[in-house]
Amino acid sequence: MITEQGRVLELLLSGEFVCQTKDEDAFRYLQSSINRQEIEQHLSLLNRRLASAAEGEVYFAAYQHLADNERKVLNQQFQEVSAHLMPMVEWLLMVQEAMDNDMPLTQGTIIRLNQLQTVIEDTPAYAEQLAKISRYAMFGSKASELDAQLKLIFKRLVELGYLVRPNQDKQIYTATGKIDYLFDVLKFIDETENLSLSARAEDAISQTNLI
Amino acid sequence: MNVNLNKSGISLLNALSNHSELIMQAYFAGTVNEADYSPKVIQNLIDLKVLWRPESEVELRLRPALRTLLEESLQDEHNRQIDANIANLLATLKTQAEHYKEALSNQKYHESQAYLSDLTEHVYTLTETLATNVRLLWSRISNEFGYVSSVDAKIRENELAQGQVTDLLNQLTMFRFDELSQLAGNHRELRHLLVVKLQSTFATSTQELSLVQGKLIELLGRFREFKGRTRLLKGFVLHMEQQPDFKPGNYASLTNVPSLFNRANGIVNRAAPDVNYVEHEFELADIVNNLKNINRVWSNDRQKQTLAPIKVETDHSIELADDKLKLAVEAYFCQVIDSGKTLKALDYYQSEQLAFDPEVWIYQVIGAYHGLPENDKEYFDIATYGNVDPVYVGNFIIEDVEVGLR
Numbered sequence A: 001m002i003t004e005q006g007r008v009l010e011l012l013l014s015g016e017f018v019c020q021t022k023d024e025d026a027f028r029y030l031q032s033s034i035n036r037q038e039i040e041q042h043l044s045l046l047n048r049r050l051a052s053a054a055e056g057e058v059y060f061a062a063y064q065h066l067a068d069n070e071r072k073v074l075n076q077q078f079q080e081v082s083a084h085l086m087p088m089v090e091w092l093l094m095v096q097e098a099m100d101n102d103m104p105l106t107q108g109t110i111i112r113l114n115q116l117q118t119v120i121e122d123t124p125a126y127a128e129q130l131a132k133i134s135r136y137a138m139f140g141s142k143a144s145e146l147d148a149q150l151k152l153i154f155k156r157l158v159e160l161g162y163l164v165r166p167n168q169d170k171q172i173y174t175a176t177g178k179i180d181y182l183f184d185v186l187k188f189i190d191e192t193e194n195l196s197l198s199a200r201a202e203d204a205i206s207q208t209n210l211i
Numbered sequence B: 001m002n003v004n005l006n007k008s009g010i011s012l013l014n015a016l017s018n019h020s021e022l023i024m025q026a027y028f029a030g031t032v033n034e035a036d037y038s039p040k041v042i043q044n045l046i047d048l049k050v051l052w053r054p055e056s057e058v059e060l061r062l063r064p065a066l067r068t069l070l071e072e073s074l075q076d077e078h079n080r081q082i083d084a085n086i087a088n089l090l091a092t093l094k095t096q097a098e099h100y101k102e103a104l105s106n107q108k109y110h111e112s113q114a115y116l117s118d119l120t121e122h123v124y125t126l127t128e129t130l131a132t133n134v135r136l137l138w139s140r141i142s143n144e145f146g147y148v149s150s151v152d153a154k155i156r157e158n159e160l161a162q163g164q165v166t167d168l169l170n171q172l173t174m175f176r177f178d179e180l181s182q183l184a185g186n187h188r189e190l191r192h193l194l195v196v197k198l199q200s201t202f203a204t205s206t207q208e209l210s211l212v213q214g215k216l217i218e219l220l221g222r223f224r225e226f227k228g229r230t231r232l233l234k235g236f237v238l239h240m241e242q243q244p245d246f247k248p249g250n251y252a253s254l255t256n257v258p259s260l261f262n263r264a265n266g267i268v269n270r271a272a273p274d275v276n277y278v279e280h281e282f283e284l285a286d287i288v289n290n291l292k293n294i295n296r297v298w299s300n301d302r303q304k305q306t307l308a309p310i311k312v313e314t315d316h317s318i319e320l321a322d323d324k325l326k327l328a329v330e331a332y333f334c335q336v337i338d339s340g341k342t343l344k345a346l347d348y349y350q351s352e353q354l355a356f357d358p359e360v361w362i363y364q365v366i367g368a369y370h371g372l373p374e375n376d377k378e379y380f381d382i383a384t385y386g387n388v389d390p391v392y393v394g395n396f397i398i399e400d401v402e403v404g405l406r
Helices: A004-013 A024-031 A033-045 A068-098 A113-122 A124-134 A146-159 A177-192 A197-210 B003-018 B020-029 B039-047 B064-074 B086-105 B109-142 B151-172 B177-184 B188-242 B278-289 B293-307 B324-339 B345-352 B358-371
Strands: A048-053 A058-063 A110-112 A172-175 B380-388 B396-405
Touching: A004 A024, A004 A033, A004 A048, A004 A058, A024 A033, A033 A048, A048 A177, A058 A177, A068 A113, A068 A124, A068 A177, A068 B188, A110 A113, A113 A124, A113 A146, A124 A146, A146 A172, A177 A197, A177 B188, A197 B188, B003 B020, B020 B064, B086 B109, B086 B151, B086 B177, B086 B188, B109 B151, B109 B188, B151 B188, B177 B188, B324 B345, B324 B358, B324 B396, B345 B358, B345 B396, B358 B380, B358 B396
Parallel strands: none
Antiparallel strands: A048 A058, A110 A172, B380 B396
C-alpha cells in the first residue's frame, strides 16, 4: 500500500497540477505546512521543490537549480504554454459567453457538454468560432461536423489536464486549477509586456456602449 | 374575542384560498389581467384589500403586505427587502412595558396580563424580524445572487446587501441594555423578555451579521476577480487582433526564471513487475491466468499478414526429389519379386548395409506395403514378428516384418 505522502509525491513528480478538483485528498494533504515540509525534503533529492500558483489553489513541482538540461525542459514547456494561449483564451471566452452566466471558468466550474452543444448549434456565430478554435494546432481537428469538433476539443483538454471528467458515462466536465494557472500566466504576460489588456477591453466595451 | 373581526378574518382567508390561482399569478406576473376574471371576483378581492390599484388606469397589483407574506413563507430569493425598523419597535416595547408596570402597581391584573401578552408578541416580532433578515441575506449569498445574470448586476446586488447589513448593524446599536434593564426593574417576566430574550437575539444577530459582512466582501472580491479575468481574456483577443505576430518574450531563458514558468517535467514512470518477489506471486499468477487475449493477438497478427497485398507470379514447377528411404524400400520390394522368395526386412537391411534407423526402415516397409494400390497389394503378403508388451495388454511390439509373394 502506498502512503498518502507517496501518492502525492507521485502526482507531483509526474508533472501534474494538484488542485481541489483534480485530487481533493492530495490537495488537502498539501495544505498542511508540516506535510509540505516533508514533501519538500523528498522533492529536493530530485532537484525539485514545491511551488504553488493561483493564490495557493494549485500545487506543482518546480526545479530547485536550473542547469542546461532543466532550461531545455523549461523552454520547451514555455513554447507549449504560449502556443496554447490563443486557442485557450478563445475557447474560454466562447464557453463563458455560451453558458450565459458571464462567469469566467475557474477551478470547479462544471461544463455540461450537451447544454453547451445546444447553445453552440443554435448560434451560428459560436459555431463559426468553434470551427476556428478546433483548427488550431493545439486541437488539430479536421472534422467539419460541429459534434466531432466539440468532442475532440474536450477530449484534448482532458488530456492536457485543463478539464477532468469525473464520470466516464456522462458528458459533464469540471475545470481544474490548470485553468487558473493559465490566467496567472496571462496576467504575468500582461504585466511584463505592458500590454494593459484590461484597459483595452474596457475601452472597447465603452466604445460599443457609445454606439 | 371580537366576533366581527373573527368572522371577517375567516372570510378573508377563504377568499385567499378560493382565488389562490389568481393570487399566485399576480405574485409571479406582478399584475392581474382583469379580463381573465369576473368583475365580481376582482371587486371582492379589492374590498378585502388583497388587490389594489396604485393609480387609476393602472393594472391591479397584490397588496405589499400579502406579497411580503408570500415571499417570506416561500423563501423566495427575489425578496430583497430588508425591513428593520428596530428603533420604532424598541420605542413600542418601552411604552408597553410602562403600561404593564403601571397596571401592576394599580393592581389591575387583567389589564396587566393583556399588556404583557402584547409586549411578548412584540418582542417575538422583533426577534423574528432579525432572524428573517439574516436568513434572507444568507440565502442570497449562498446562491451567489443567482437571480441576476451578469457579473455587473451581481456586484450591484452585493453592494445593496452590504448597505443593508450596515443599516442593520447601525440599528442594532440602538439596543441599550442598561436602559432596558432599568425599565424591567425587578419584574421577573419583564426581565426575561426585555433583557434575557433580547440580549440573546442581539448577540446572535450581531455575530451572524458580521459573518455575513465578511462573506459579502469576499464575494465582492470574487466578482471583481471575475470581471478582471473576463477583461483579461477580451483584452488579449483584441491585442492579438491588432498584433497577430505578438509573441511573449521567452521568460524561461531569463537568468531568474519567474516561478510561474519553473515547472519540473514528469519523471515518474510505471514500475515493472518483479517476478521474483514472493509476496506478489499470487497476483502475478492471477494475471497470467487471465492472459486470454494472447491467442487473439496472435490470430490478429496472422489476419494482418493475410491482409498484405497478394503478389501474382507464375508458379515454378516443383520437382520432388525422391526420398532415399523410399527408393531403398522400392529396391527391397523388387528383390522380393525377383527372387520370388520371402525376405525379412531386417535381413535385407543388413545385407544391403543401409544407413537408416532400423525402426524407421521397418516402419517405412509397412507403410509402403499398405500404400500400394489394391491391385498390386494382392500380389504381396506381409507377416509381422514381435512380442506382446509385457506390461500393457493388447499392445504388440513389431520387431521385424517379412514380405513375400502370394
